[in-house]
Amino acid sequence: MKKKEHILIIGAGLCGSLLALRMGQRGYRVTLVEKRPDLREVDQDAGRSINLALSDRGLRGLRLAGVEEAALALCIPMNGRMIHPAHGEPFLSAYSGRENEYINSVSRPGLNKLLLDAAEELDSVSIIFNHSCESVILENAAATFTNHATGKTVTMKGDILIGADGAGSAVRKSMFQDRQLLFSFSQQWLTHGYKEIEIPAAKNGGYRTYKNALHIWPRGEDMLIALPNLDGSFTVTLFLPYKDSDYCFENLTSAEKVIEYFETEFPDAVSLMPNLIDEFFTHPTGPLGTIKCSPWSSYGKTLLMGDAAHAIVPFYGQGMNASFEDVVVFDAILAENEGQWETIFSKYESVRKKDTDAIADLAVDNFHEMKEHTASALFQQKRKLELEFEREFPKEYHSKYSLVTFNEKISYSQALRQGRAQDKAILNLLDDGSLPKTLSLREKLRLVQKTTQELLHDDAVAQNLK
Amino acid sequence: MKKKEHILIIGAGLCGSLLALRMGQRGYRVTLVEKRPDLREVDQDAGRSINLALSDRGLRGLRLAGVEEAALALCIPMNGRMIHPAHGEPFLSAYSGRENEYINSVSRPGLNKLLLDAAEELDSVSIIFNHSCESVILENAAATFTNHATGKTVTMKGDILIGADGAGSAVRKSMFQDRQLLFSFSQQWLTHGYKEIEIPAAKNGGYRTYKNALHIWPRGEDMLIALPNLDGSFTVTLFLPYKDSDYCFENLTSAEKVIEYFETEFPDAVSLMPNLIDEFFTHPTGPLGTIKCSPWSSYGKTLLMGDAAHAIVPFYGQGMNASFEDVVVFDAILAENEGQWETIFSKYESVRKKDTDAIADLAVDNFHEMKEHTASALFQQKRKLELEFEREFPKEYHSKYSLVTFNEKISYSQALRQGRAQDKAILNLLDDGSLPKTLSLREKLRLVQKTTQELLHDDAVAQNLK
Structure with missing residues (x-):
């Protein structure tokens, strides 16, 4: 039997780690290179998206690599959105009329550690930290890295190179700069940025507000959300315009103004965040962007995957799930075409790109x-009405949200087409x-x-016509 | 009265030249800087889009600057598309059911010369050739240039800098690289490239095929078009996939293969192009791309205009027209807000961007x-049916093509919305x-x-909801 190829994967985040694990399980020799220190040894990422929503498509990827059960142990189920209106009492808006449909709050570093541990157990996988990719020789599946420990430059080469190096991908930048490729590329920023604040655990270790929900304080132009963590805390994220608004990052520059803003807009949340001011001024303000590009591969040697190929805004809770689904789709095509990398890459993009384009658009919606x-x-x-349909006719109706989140057998692009048409039909x-x-629920559904x-x-x- | 500002315009193509002319007429001191030699002295551009379609929106811009009549003298009216089917006789498909609605074939360098001459006549405008912009200091309205005559670097500064430097804009690149700006950007390439070939004038100086039409040989995946020139020649453009097709630029590498392709697909055109093989192998193959970006301005000092802000593919014949319309829209906002550049720039983008986005999408359609x-x-x-409507009810029906091309008072975005809905209605x-x-034409229209x-x-x- 022909010896399997050596796969050089750039980026040991969620996507790169799962991919390395799965490729290792398939018998490939994998070198996984990460620019940052080993997050199992060094704490990092203070104030930046420390929890995420894990749902069916993501779980499918973890299942493929045999780590679903271990991941679920890190999860807190969220059954719906707890809406905190500007006036009146909070109320729970279920994600689905079906009881078994919910999403999970999970810690990004916790899940990343789990994947790194599982990958590292395989003899075929080696992981190198503290090496940041500076440039890629696309046609050779080779890249140069700066070793942060020594400051020296090193070059590594695989038979195949896969860039799973996130929204700011160095591999993608090399493709952007290669004029031969006619690289189509788009980066679209929202007018809003985000900032994370903590609701700490209660003194007894319990939760200061309802645990099993994704909390939302919708305020028209701005919004606060909160997701629960295993330790009793919640991670709160403020989404606010950068400028040109009564309250915006540009003018929230004093403690008084920040307090005034939160007391006015989110009075029930303020008392839950004792370190609000300190965290507001020390945590970074992050931008919210969508990245699309094509082609995802070059010279039959180099491929982009996960956020490197399709970064999306977080509002459908599908960024990580889409990246894990990438691995599932790629794995199936790989299994049928082993050794024929040019074919694998082009089939993968032709099957997958319309779906990652769709979830990108859905997330902005x-x-x-x-x-x-x-x-x-x-x-x-x-x-x-949709919740009634889902409750009474659970096999006959799925809302757009359910199609996207709980129906892994329906692609994102099908979910977009069907979901938008349903929404338009009901609204009209x-x-x-x-x-x-006077109509029965059955007649309404029909x-x-x-x-x-x-x-x-x-x-x-x-x-x-088109 | 306050002295008017010094405007530094980068790029003396069609948009930059018209803008310089108009700003000069308004009393601004204008320095217009172009990387290439003066095209009134040095012939250039062999084999690259030497004629264009000028229609109502473009004429409106020329009218504003008092050069419409002079431009029309360079024009050849085209009343419709002369379709050359794969089988059967060519037939004329009118652009409109109204007789006064047609588009004009005009020479790009001819029109550019006219605008440069008119701008140069103004004392307030000075034009510098052979200086290519290397980088821009956005917040200072300053840029560094390489002087191609001396090889030296020079810096120039205005009160305001406007980048009219085309699809490959250096000004836009400086904005892309400024991380403060959160610059949204998209470049999308078609799978097709283009190549220009000539149909020379007949021996008597006449035209070898019907003069007053835009000729099209549509072939499903590929297409040939031809526009007439004043000297009796036509400029033919081949649009062909780069790869993955029976005939594509990747495999048309021998004279035999090129002849075979043209004889098979465009037999009636071959005899009109005596230098086909020579030109096919010496003229460049150009890519076809759409560029969108935002913001168009930075620091209240620097603005993008024309292709630099919104390059589009040529299939609606609206690239130049959109750029000239930019000048009209900008001029009206400038007139009402003189001296308040930040306001001018933001109003201009908020009025204009949705329209240039719309024409970009229409052109791909x-x-x-x-x-x-x-x-x-x-x-x-x-x-x-649409031509019958336009003929019988000229004031009541305008096709999408007419809305875009002949109705300068309707914006591109309105034309897109109305035109797409009409198309969808009729097709369904x-x-x-x-x-x-059995229905009368009036009943059908209703x-x-x-x-x-x-x-x-x-x-x-x-x-x-949105």
Whole structure:
């Protein structure tokens, strides 16, 4: 049997670690290179996205590599959004009308450690930390790195090089600069930035607010969210415009102004965050961007995966899940085409890119939906009807959110097409008064399904030209 | 009265020259800097887009600067597309059912010379050639240039700097590299490249094929077009995939193969191009890209305009027209806000960007429409019906093409919204059999208008969430 190739993976974050583990399990020799120190030894990332939402597509990737159970042990189920309106009591808005459909809050470093431990157990995988990739020789699957311990430059070469080095990918930059490739590229920033604040655990180690939900304080232009951690704390994230708003990062420059803002907009949250001011002024303000590009591979030697190929904003909770699903899709194509890397890369992109494009667009849509959640009565009516459909007809109706989050067998692009058509159908039927109380829920469902099919049909006819 | 500012304009192409002329007319001191030699003295651009389609929006810009009549003297009217099908006789497909609606073939260097001459006549405008912009100090409205005559580096500074330096803009690159700006940017390449070939004038100085049309040989995946020049020649452009096709730039590497391809696909064109082989192998193959970005300005000092801000593919014939319309829109905002540059720049972008985004998307759509023109019977029926509407009800119906090309008072973004809804309405009504011969043309128009309004309404209801 032909000896399997040596795979050089740049970036030992969530995607790179899972990929290294899976490629190692398949018998490839893997070298995994990370610019930062080993996060199992050195604490890092203070104030930057320390927890994430893990759902079905991500779990599928972990299952493939045999680490799903271990990951679930790190998870806190979140059954819905706990909405904290500007006026009135908080209320829980379920993610689904089906009880078994929920998402999980998980610690990014915790999950990363688990994946690194599992990969390191394999003889075929070696992991090198503290080496940052400076440039890539794309056609040779080789890269030069700076060793942060010695300050020296070293070159490493694989048979294949995979860039899983995140939104700021050095591998992607090398592809961008290669004029031969005609590299299509887009980076789109939201007008908002984000900042993380902590709700510490209660004195007894319990939770200071309801544990099993993703908390949201939607305020139209800005928004606060909070996800629970295993230690009783919550990680709170503020999403706020950089400028041109009554309150924005540009003008929240004094403790008084920050207090005024939080007391005005989020009074029930202020008392839960004792270190608000200190953290507000010491934690970094991060930008929120979407990155798309193509081609994902070059010269049959080098491939981009995860955020390096498709960074998305966090508002669908799908960034990590999409990256783990990348590994699942790639693994299946690899299994059928071993050794034919050019074919593997081109099949992978042709199958996968339309889906990562779709989740990128859905995530931006959801940013607007989340922060304006309470503003639209029509949206609330739609959401109520959808939950009734899901409860009464669990096999017949899935909301856009359910299609994206809980239906790993439906691709993101199908979920986008079907979900947007459903939303449009329901909103228009409600707006027309075509769903009166005199109709039974079954009759309403039939009408929504019929209208959805008509909308999809009309789009298909119009697009046949393209 | 306060002395007016010194405007440093980078790029003396079509947009930069018209802008310099207009700003000079407004009394600003203008320095216009161009990297290439003066095209009035040195012939250049062999084999690269030497003619363009000038239509209403572009003419409006020229009118503003008082040079419309002079420009029209360089124009050849094109009343429609002369379609050369793979089988059967060529036929003329009018651009509009209204006789006064046509587009004009104009020489790029000819028009550029006219604008440079007019700008140079003003005392307030000075033009410097052979200086290529290397980098820009955005916050100072200053830039460094290499003087190609001496090889030396010089720095120039204005009160305001405007980058009209085209799709490869150096000013935009400086903005891309400024991390403070959170610069959103996208470059999207088509899978096709282009190459220009000449149909020379006939021996008597006449035209070898019908003069007053834009000729198209649509072949599904590839396409040939030809625009007439004043000297009796036509400039032919081949649009062909780079790779992965029976015939593509990657495999058209021998004279035999090129002849085989043209004889197979474009037999009636071959005899018109005596220097086909020579030109095919000596003229460059150009890429086709769309560029979008934001913000267009930085620090209230520096602005992008024309292709530097929004390069588009040529398939709507709107690249130059959009750039000239930029000058019209900018000029009106400038007139109302003189001296307040930050306000001028932000108003200009907020008014204009949605329109240049729209024409960029329309131009990509039209690429597919043009090359697949003959493939869809439904499209042919739609086009026939639209021409009847325009002929019978010239004030009541405008096709998407007419809205974009002949209706300067309707913005590109309105044209996109209305035009796409109309297309979708007609295609679905035709597909449903809802426009039978028993209906009068007036009844058909009413049905199309009603369905269009319904589609626009449904979209608006669904988008209220966003």
